[in-house]
Amino acid sequence: MSENRQPLLEVSHLKKYFSASGGGVVKAVDDVSFTIYKGETLGMVGESGCGKTTCGRTAMGLYKKTDGQVLFDGQDVHTLRGADKLRFARRAQIIFQDPYASLNPRMTVADIIAEGIDIHGLAKDRMDRTEQVYRLLDLVGLNKEHANRFAHEFSGGQRQRIGIARALAVHPEFIMCDEPISALDVSIQAQIVNLLVKLQREMGLTYLFIAHDLAMVKHISDRIAVMYLGTVVELTRSERLYEKPLHPYTQALLSAIPIPDPEVERKRQRIELEGDIPSPIDPPPGCRFAGRCALACDRCRQESPALREVEPGHFVACHLV
Amino acid sequence: MGETLLQVKDLRVSYYTYAGEVQSVRGISFDVEKGETVAIVGESGCGKSVTAKSIMRLIADPGKIKEGSSITLDGRDILAMSGRELRSYRGAECAMIFQDALTSLDPTMKVGKQIAEVLTIHGMATKREAAAKAVELLRQVGIPNPERRAQEYPHQFSGGMRQRAMIATALACGPKLLIADEPTTALDVTIQAQIIDLMKQMQKELNAAILLITHDLGVVADIARRICVMYSGKIVERGSADDIFYRPRHPYTLALLSAVPRLDLENKEHLASIEGTPPDLLKPPAGCPFCTRCKYCMPICQEEMPESTDFGGGHQASCWLHDPRAPRVDAPLYDEKEGRV
Secondary structure, eight states: OOTTSOEEEEEEEEEEEEEOTTSSEEEEEEEEEEEEETTOEEEEEOOTTSSHHHHHHHHTTSSOOSEEEEEETTEEGGGOOHHHHHHHHHHEEEEOSOTTTSSOTTSBHHHHHHHHHHHTTOOSSHHHHHHHHHHHHHHTTOOGGGGGSBGGGSOHHHHHHHHHHHHHTTOOSEEEEESTTTTSOHHHHHHHHHHHHHHHHHHTOEEEEEESOHHHHHHHOSEEEEEETTEEEEEEEHHHHHHOOOSHHHHHHHHHSOOSOHHHHHHOOOOOOOSOOOOSBSOOSSOTTGGGOTTOOHHHHHSOOOOEEEETTEEEOOTTO | OOOEEEEEEEEEEEEEETTEEEEEEEEEEEEEETTOEEEEEOOTTSSHHHHHHHHTTOOOTTEEEOTTOEEEETTEESTTOOHHHHHHHBTTTEEEEOSOHHHHSOTTSOHHHHHHHHHHHTTSSOHHHHHHHHHHHHHHTTOSSHHHHTTSOGGGSOHHHHHHHHHHHHHTTOOSEEEEESTTTTSOHHHHHHHHHHHHHHHHHHTOEEEEEESOHHHHHHHOSEEEEEETTEEEEEEEHHHHHHSOOSHHHHHHHHHSOOTTSOOOSSOOOOOSOOOOTTSOOSSOTTGGGOTTOOHHHHHSOOOEEEOSTTOEEEOGGGSTTSOOOSSOSSOTTTSOO
């Protein structure tokens, strides 16, 4: 199935290291590879501090990479300059996690949404600009009376809609959604996810959907990458991941998610993970998960496992699979 | 039926702001029996945290618990307590754990000392005994190397460990009631599962009642025996966990349940979202607060708040649909055959 699909974003062996303040190196993203095909949604899940946001931001060229390569439609994102870079910025947009911090409090909603339109010269004149803003507000379920208000006058869900309108204003092909629903209430989350799915269908958008809520990620994604401490440990189609998780971390993660059903919860057997996620500063050699893994053997502590394709389209980084 | 421990009757709490009176909690009543777990579920702004704070008498200006409200624990009137009585009540009889463990722990005090402080203040131990007990408590809540950890500051702890330390502090004096206000919201799922298990285990050991405040229906399904669903300052539905999850009788509960995507079910394309937003509590609606977002809204819903209807076994919902005069709705509020919404 993947042969006739066209890759849009190709990330290969991407690394992003930061130097920690007390010495040492934070290996936030350590040798991550994945491909996102046109029109699909790749979900990226993991616990806080696993490097999913850093990975996304580095792939978008917001952070300088330490090593590796990111190709967007065949072009290296990190070497783009001038007009090419501007063109990339138009084609690839971001929706941020915090709808309170990502909207400029001093700008009106119209100006926030139209900033990209202005920068890329997408409006013929002022009238056209206003028309476009109204159309975008309508598209995301707000109305034109909202155009001259400020961000603080809106609720969290409405702000996230403004963030989505801003991303859509420049007709992007690719949107990185960085935890777009984490800050919202359950009933509002469903509204935003439905909106994202609808927009994808209508405009043929491609998403990188980063979140820690696995249930929501499963709902929206075609394929899912599970990250742990800077590395991708498992990547496969979303149904497959839930049917047959192969990596011990994925199994534990799935079993930790509470299911809103008392009967199921009573019968459930949890795989308990001991301890916390270790620090990504100068991680020990071997598998990153070895310290918390019940199945870890000597090989796991010495040699770090590569991401292998164990069945068509199902990649796992574990010695034991 | 067990013995009633906490009884809240017609609780009303308002915040008097420059913009006017924000009616956060608008007349709610519920009780918690000894040793059981009751959950209050609702979205942000529904008044669930204000309810929790009222029970601890932590409502600060410009907030006020209004006349006519009543809260009793083991028969004692909490609202009539003096400052001195409150000091011995808080921590010893009723303890609270908060969502954000980092801001709730004192950053300038060693963790062991914070736990020991609770014991010395309540006169339950001398300084030396309290220090030893603090280490023991840290061990009980599953913190490795408790002797060394007791000498560390909160910032040296991870999120999950801070929450464990806070649970240790709350349980130090063996309270009868533990109020947990979104105890796992700031934590990752694998850590959340650990903390929930810890709470269950501690509850068994101490036989304390837990009042769990959360927005996460998954967590509730795991731990709660009875559930109150709150919406804009009112309890719209209450019942056992099975009542709420399998036989919801209020459209809001139903909508809330169907808005959550589930791992164990097939992927659906469209999530049943609840359109619109909750009402402004500066001007609370005269009728049912959910009416503007409700699929089944009738004219009466906008005018008058429905009485609660009893379905037996403590299952109650406040909705006009259950009035004998109401038309039968096409979509049943729950499916008897399926046993699930």
